[in-house]
Amino acid sequence: MADSPQYMTIGTVSKRTGCKVETIRYYERVGLLPAPVRSSGGHRHYDHDALKRLNFILRARRLGFTLDTVRALLSLADGEGESCVEVEDIAGKHLDEVRGKLEDLAALERVLTDMVARCRGGTMPDCPLIEALFEGGAAGRRDGWN
Amino acid sequence: MADSPQYMTIGTVSKRTGCKVETIRYYERVGLLPAPVRSSGGHRHYDHDALKRLNFILRARRLGFTLDTVRALLSLADGEGESCVEVEDIAGKHLDEVRGKLEDLAALERVLTDMVARCRGGTMPDCPLIEALFEGGAAGRRDGWN
DNA sequence: TCTGGGACCTGTAGTTACTACAGGTTCAAG
DNA sequence: CTTGAACCTGTAGTAACTACAGGTCCCAGA
The missing domain is CATH 1.20.5 (Single alpha-helices involved in coiled-coils or other helix-helix interfaces)
Structure with a gap:
């Protein structure tokens, strides 16, 4: 349970964002979060950028935007348009x-x-x-x- | 398209209530509406009571009650409790x-x-x-x- | 170094409240 | 009597997760 400040486990990300572990994996599956690097054993390791992106998603969701809209917002944020x-x-x-x-x-x-x-x-x-x-x-x- | 005032087809009920035909059948399937009488050919025929009950459901839904709560409300209205x-x-x-x-x-x-x-x-x-x-x-x- | 158990993995199925077919039958106006 | 709109059943899809089942991994303590 001692992940470095730049590499967090999914559980740590969950605690820091208040987003459930399953939901984080779900966001990855539907393409809102990029697939993170993995440990040799297959565990996900997240960096600070992933945390920021997840917070963006959560904030937008809280404001009632649908996941499709969030996707659009993210692609705008990513520089297209x-x-x-x-x-x-x-x-x-x-x-x-x-x-x-x-x-x-x-x-x-x-x-x-x-x-x-x-x-x-x-x-x-x-x-x-x-x-x-x-x-x-x-x-x-x-x-x-x- | 000339159903009597007391026996309406599902389409007529749909128009009168603004509730989609599929949704009416769905409410029957999940036990919120009783199974209505059928024509010899199997078409549903509704009476005024069914219309009232459906309006009750729709109004409660519009007020944000879940179907489970509506079910509870209906059983209270039906006399239990x-x-x-x-x-x-x-x-x-x-x-x-x-x-x-x-x-x-x-x-x-x-x-x-x-x-x-x-x-x-x-x-x-x-x-x-x-x-x-x-x-x-x-x-x-x-x-x-x- | 070993070990126990909590955290993690994948994949699938369930949830709520509908909505949308597909493929077939019935009804009623003309 | 024909025709086509309206009806039928049953299944699958929708959003946005959530909840298993059945395993594997990791690391703190002995």
Whole structure:
């Protein structure tokens, strides 16, 4: 468990990034991370660049980008393309999506809060929450849920 | 295409609810919808109750409940259990989740907006968005993303 | 130097909630 | 009665992992 600062085992990378070992291997399999050098016994050894790249992926994933988008972002970062303009485009489209979801969630929070409030203090057989879900009321609004 | 008001084909149910035909059959397969009566030729025929039940499922899904939770909700609605108390419990737990997601998304929106703004108007080779993703900056914050 | 057991390996299958065929049958309008 | 849209079943694919099973490797302690 004493890997040098420049060569880390997959377990160390996992601990440092908070990304599961299986997920790291998965990212390699789908081509997001390059295949690292191996020990004579076949164990993966990662350097600092790999750590940076993995952090990039994780950060982008946390921001809700799909793996395909992350792939595009990485190839831009790797130097293909005019960078900034394309990146802004990708991020801008993503931002629109995020704003839509945000609206939906806000509406949802209102509905749930309201439901729970009306529910509280009753063991009545006709639960207002179930009722609301069955009858609709304010639950709908934004369409397009195929 | 002239099904009576009480007996609808799966296609009609699909149009009325906005739920895809395949998804309706899927809900039947996983036990969320009861198997409907069939025509002599084997076509499904739905009544108004099935429509109500499907709408319940869709609304609950739209509110972000998992199918397992929907199943639980439906069995409560179907009469097992003390109803209100349990329903409130399920909804309350769900509300916590929703509030968490809401916070995350709000933070995410700020970061993305900021990134896009900094990106705008530059064809510089060092894109600040890519930079931000690589270096971290304000992108993180709420941990626990395994 | 030996050894025990934790960390690592590959490959495959499972997860959630659908979606998309392929290949065949039924229904109803004209 | 024909025709073609809508229906049927069953299987496989999707995203993005996650979880085994059944092995091999590595290294700290005795």
